[in-house]
Amino acid sequence: MSDASRVGTTFPLVCPHCEKPTLAKVTSEARGGGEHEPPYLLELAECGNCFDPFLMMEEDYGQGWDGDPLAVWPRQQRPLSLNVPAAMRREHEEARQCFSAKAYTATAVMVRRTLEGVCLDQGMSGAVGRPKPLFKMLEQMRDEGKIDGQLFEWAQELRVLGNQGAHFTGTSVSREDAADGLALAEALLDYLYVFSAQFEAFKARRAEAKAKAKEGESSPA
Known part of the structure; x- marks a missing residue:
């Protein structure tokens, strides 16, 4: 510092x-x-x-x-939770900055980078020196239960949008698609790093409370 x-x-x-x-x-x-x-x-x-x-x-x-x-x-946007890894927050913030600068194609590319970073952070990598294609990493996340079918569909649409931005196709990314891409990427980050952890903590707390209540019922007066 x-x-x-x-x-x-x-x-x-x-x-x-x-x-x-x-x-x-x-x-x-x-x-x-x-x-x-x-x-x-x-x-x-x-x-x-x-x-x-x-x-x-x-x-x-x-x-x-x-x-x-x-x-x-x-x-104009809420800050991401500190539970989201710093690397992913930086990628997503850069996507937001691209959107603010009206660089919608660049926004789509940064959303895809965020998605790829999430997959790697979740351990979805291939053999050493041979990373898996993003499509395969997303399939692995779905198969391992880290995301459900709907989130998988969202993530695939983000991947396709990012590919559109990364490759010259003669078609630019629209403001509406870039905005939706940002919102869906943020929802994915919240689900994986905020809501899932919060739900697990909720279940653990409830289980502990039930165990203590049961222990109290079985204890002699």
Whole structure:
């Protein structure tokens, strides 16, 4: 984690207010975290075009500030849960940034990268040096029960959309398809890393409560 102040520095981004590419200037900062969460750096900045303020955040996962500030306010999308691995959050955030910049084909490509990262994180890899095609990794996730039939269908549509973006076909990705791709990818991340873990914790807590209740009933008065 660097102790150097960011106040007065500039960085490029698409302004969340005027939606134009700009060099934002950091006017003040604050730092926190470090015990139960990664250290974070909050940066209050202003747009070089419209001069409206916005709040950015960077996180340190052991290698210093990531250098890619995330818009905290004003925010049009909710932040992904910290239960989602950092690598997947970065990929999905880049997809969001592409969408904000109206780069819809690039959005589709980043959604596909997110999908591929999820498969690899879930252990869906082939032989050493020979990664499986994404289609096969998704099939394996379905066959192992990590995703159900509907999520498999969603993921396959995201794969096809990503292929459309990655290869020159003469057809660009529409805004509507890019927006749906982002939403479906986010739902997949929530299902795998947030809701599944929450449901398992719920079942474990319920089972523990039932076991204690049964133990109390069988204990002599």
